[in-house]
Amino acid sequence: MLNETAMAALEQTGATEPEKRIRDRSATERAILKAAKNLLAEEGFQNFGINAVARRAGCDKQLIYRYYGGLDGLVEAIGADLGNWVKDRIPEDTGGMFLLTYGDLMERLSLLFLEALRDDPLMRRIVAWEISENTEQVRRLSEARSKALGLWLDRMRGSLTPPKGIDTAAVNALIFASIQHLVLSAAAGGQCAGLVLKNGKDWEKAATALKRLVRGVYG
Amino acid sequence: MLNETAMAALEQTGATEPEKRIRDRSATERAILKAAKNLLAEEGFQNFGINAVARRAGCDKQLIYRYYGGLDGLVEAIGADLGNWVKDRIPEDTGGMFLLTYGDLMERLSLLFLEALRDDPLMRRIVAWEISENTEQVRRLSEARSKALGLWLDRMRGSLTPPKGIDTAAVNALIFASIQHLVLSAAAGGQCAGLVLKNGKDWEKAATALKRLVRGVYG
DNA sequence: CCGGTCTGTCACCAATCGGTGAGTAACAGT
DNA sequence: ACTGTTACTCACCGATTGGTGACAGACCGG
Numbered sequence A, B: 001m002l003n004e005t006a007m008a009a010l011e012q013t014g015a016t017e018p019e020k021r022i023r024d025r026s027a028t029e030r031a032i033l034k035a036a037k038n039l040l041a042e043e044g045f046q047n048f049g050i051n052a053v054a055r056r057a058g059c060d061k062q063l064i065y066r067y068y069g070g071l072d073g074l075v076e077a078i079g080a081d082l083g084n085w086v087k088d089r090i091p092e093d094t095g096g097m098f099l100l101t102y103g104d105l106m107e108r109l110s111l112l113f114l115e116a117l118r119d120d121p122l123m124r125r126i127v128a129w130e131i132s133e134n135t136e137q138v139r140r141l142s143e144a145r146s147k148a149l150g151l152w153l154d155r156m157r158g159s160l161t162p163p164k165g166i167d168t169a170a171v172n173a174l175i176f177a178s179i180q181h182l183v184l185s186a187a188a189g190g191q192c193a194g195l196v197l198k199n200g201k202d203w204e205k206a207a208t209a210l211k212r213l214v215r216g217v218y219g
Numbered sequence C: 001c002c003g004g005t006c007t008g009t010c011a012c013c014a015a016t017c018g019g020t021g022a023g024t025a026a027c028a029g030t
Numbered sequence D: 001a002c003t004g005t006t007a008c009t010c011a012c013c014g015a016t017t018g019g020t021g022a023c024a025g026a027c028c029g030g
Helices: A003-013 A025-043 A050-057 A061-068 A071-082 A085-089 A102-118 A121-130 A136-157 A168-189 A200-218 B003-013 B025-043 B050-057 B061-068 B071-082 B085-089 B102-119 B121-130 B136-157 B168-189 B200-218
Strands: none
Touching (some): A025 A071, A061 A071, A071 A136, A085 A136, A102 A136, A102 A168, A102 A200, A121 A136, A121 A168, A121 B168, A168 B121, A168 B168, A168 B200, A200 B168, B025 B050, B025 B071, B050 B061, B050 B071, B061 B071, B085 B136, B102 B136, B102 B168, B102 B200, B121 B168, B168 B200
């Protein structure tokens, strides 16, 4: 992979070493996984393939087959990290405010999720992948993600009792769906349903609208 | 393209004609466009390419270059049809009910949009395409779609005045985003954020949740 | 030192992709 | 009937894809 550049460097300077790859399996595995995640985050799933990952990782694709059993295994490894997403990207505390009602909770969670998704290109790509394809790969990824999200939601709810007479599962699904689509659409084209979403001010308006929506159902 | 099968038929029966393609440019153009739309609707944008469209249309890909100027032109032709989508798929009348308030209107529009999107695989693929890629192709498609949607929204609103003090643009964007993501997610994996969406009963629950959401903000 | 295992590289495969240039068959005008 | 245009097909191009088998060198136990 880097042979050409390395050779060129050698010919030019005659000093620099050929940048030999060290023999460290776990390091290579980590490099591959990292390359895959970065590639997926930056390029999207359209050009996500064995060759592209190997190229970015700077190693031969054969190693991906050996260490991960191909792309499927690699994707699964990515999914394994997804369980830590919530823990990594979303603060545990309640931001110093007391969440007295279910409405308080959902408002806070919605805004947290909005921000977290906005800041994580990889997760955005995965969500986009989920609704664009229906392969086994994606299904596993999707499962891991929704499970992690559900656990987070349960944990944050704590002992708060949801309001009676409302199908919270359906309503919350709609709320989170709206957040996901808003963020994805904005990331792709800078707008959503005609609503421009580029600078911070635009997002503030979206956030207040979201709050209003949540408060509308949950009071 | 059908030469092989035609030849085989000839060898077997010795009677059937070689299924010769008639020389009718406009018919061929229509066949190509139809093939492209069907292909996009059924297979998605992953395998949407010149070769695949030509294969499905049963003609040579050269004709796509000649008649549409390549895939871009073909996509643009698809986008041109998008303006008629609302007219074709969404009923004009108010369903026999009087829409007195803005809330009445938005509830009705939301449900109409939900159903229409659920029934149109092509439109679903386009929406999924929009949030997955950001090429010029998709941008034009997206533009045509959002413009048609906006016109429909304006027309249906009529002389109804939106409520004061609410950023209806942002709120409506969120509502429509939730619908789109819900439908796309369901079409891909049969569920959305853990909410199963398969049989009619599931969708009824989603519809009531949507109504509740809309009524929450708009009363 | 020798032999085997582990890590990494390389060359090659068939298939498919988008794209093009040349050719053929049917038609229309004269 | 000759001619030019239109509609269409075919063969080929280079590039890239996923995938595999063979090989080279480092390391380690004997």
